Amino acid sequence: MSDVRALVIDDSRTMRAVLVRQLQTLGYDVLQAGHGQEALDLLEEQAEPPALATVDWNMPVMDGLTFVQTVRKRPQWRGITLMMVTTESEHGQIVRALAAGAHDYLIKPFLPEAFVEKLDLLGLAPRRVDA
Amino acid sequence: MTTAVVTAADVEMITTEVWGSAVAAGSGAVATGARPRRGDGLAVGAVRISGAWDGWVTLEVPVATARRVTAAMLGLVGGEPPAAADVADAVGELANIIGGNVKSLLPAPCTLGLPVVADDLGAVVERGSELCRADLSWDDAAVCVRVWQSPEGTTPNQGREGS
Numbered sequence: 155m156s157d158v159r160a161l162v163i164d165d166s167r168t169m170r171a172v173l174v175r176q177l178q179t180l181g182y183d184v185l186q187a188g189h190g191q192e193a194l195d196l197l198e199e200q201a202e203p204p205a206l207a208t209v210d211w212n213m214p215v216m217d218g219l220t221f222v223q224t225v226r227k228r229p230q231w232r233g234i235t236l237m238m239v240t241t242e243s244e245h246g247q248i249v250r251a252l253a254a255g256a257h258d259y260l261i262k263p264f265l266p267e268a269f270v271e272k273l274d275l276l277g278l279a280p281r282r283v284d285a
Numbered sequence: 286m287t288t289a290v291v292t293a294a295d296v297e298m299i300t301t302e303v304w305g306s307a308v309a310a311g312s313g314a315v316a317t318g319a320r321p322r323r324g325d326g327l328a329v330g331a332v333r334i335s336g337a338w339d340g341w342v343t344l345e346v347p348v349a350t351a352r353r354v355t356a357a358m359l360g361l362v363g364g365e366p367p368a369a370a371d372v373a374d375a376v377g378e379l380a381n382i383i384g385g386n387v388k389s390l391l392p393a394p395c396t397l398g399l400p401v402v403a404d405d406l407g408a409v410v411e412r413g414s415e416l417c418r419a420d421l422s423w424d425d426a427a428v429c430v431r432v433w434q435s436p437e438g439t440t441p442n443q444g445r446e447g448s
Contacts, residue, residue, distance in 0.1 A: 165399070166378040167371065171359050172307075212381070212397055241385020244393060262382045263306035 159204035161185045163193045163221065164239070165213040169262075173208055173239065176266050180279055182206075190216030194224060203234050206278050209256070211240035211247070219254055226255035235276055239264075291390050291432050297419035299386045300430045304423055307382060308357050320420050320427055328372065330380030330402050331409035334388050336395035340434040341410050342384035344376065348404075350426035351376050373402040383430055412436055 160182045162173045174184045187193035190213060197203060209218040218238060225231045237258045238251045248259050258272050273279040328351035330344040355367040355375040377400035388395050403409050413433030421428045
């Protein structure tokens with residue numbers, strides 16, 4: 155098991171599978187959640203928080219913006235890098251997410267290279283296990 | 286309600302980009318093609334856009350194509366067929382991505398709903414007027430994306446909620 159962990163939060167299992175595959179290629183051990191509340195519950199169970207969480211915006215139960223706002227209020231989760239991965243592409247939405255505490259923003263659709271480039275810029279592309 | 290300015294060319298460009306990034310990893314250019322036939326058995330994904338503009342964006346693909354799309358997105362190898370739930374999820378997610386990009390061309394503020402998936406267009410779009418459409422093809426199968434505008438003052442059919 156890798157010592158670098160990520161949490162993928164998206165209500166689409168297809169999108170989760172795409173992101174999990176890419177993160178595993180980079181050596182991540184990946185947790186998954188289908189909405190923000192499920193992700194918060196998962197984080198509560200972790201002795202150590204993951205280094206990265208990718209967060210969709212539009213999800214049932216708890217949306218991604220609310221998840222980001224909630225995580226940022228908890229000191230023990232301050233070290234989690236939050237990347238919005240969403241179809242919401244309006245400037246105002248991006249500003250809201252960044253103001254709430256997201257570190258970066260990736261708009262769907264995206265090529266795998268763009269995702270890795272974002273991780274590189276955040277210092278979170280540890281190693282490529284399988285090109 | 287504001288009149289939208291989305292054109293067929295916009296929808297074709299967005300769909301081509303989405304297919305090339307999300308489905309076929311940069312090599313899946315979608316050329317203009319034939320319309321899906323009624324007898325094909327369709328998978329229909331839809332997202333509602335509401336706010337300054339109100340309507341839906343729908344994606345229609347033959348079920349067999351939806352299975353191939355799903356397999357491509359999930360990276361399935363060896364002809365392993367995707368589960369029906371995975372096919373519905375993939376079609377819904379593609380409709381969501383296309384719809385989100387269409388929304389960026391519409392007047393703000395608008396909200397994007399959660400995707401719904403059905404086997405019939407009438408189950409997800411009710412009394413909308415077709416604003417524009419793009420008829421494309423992928424892997425020799427028809428792919429249709431349409432933008433529907435709600436008649437002013439009506440409540441759109443919510444359909445069944447996707448994942």
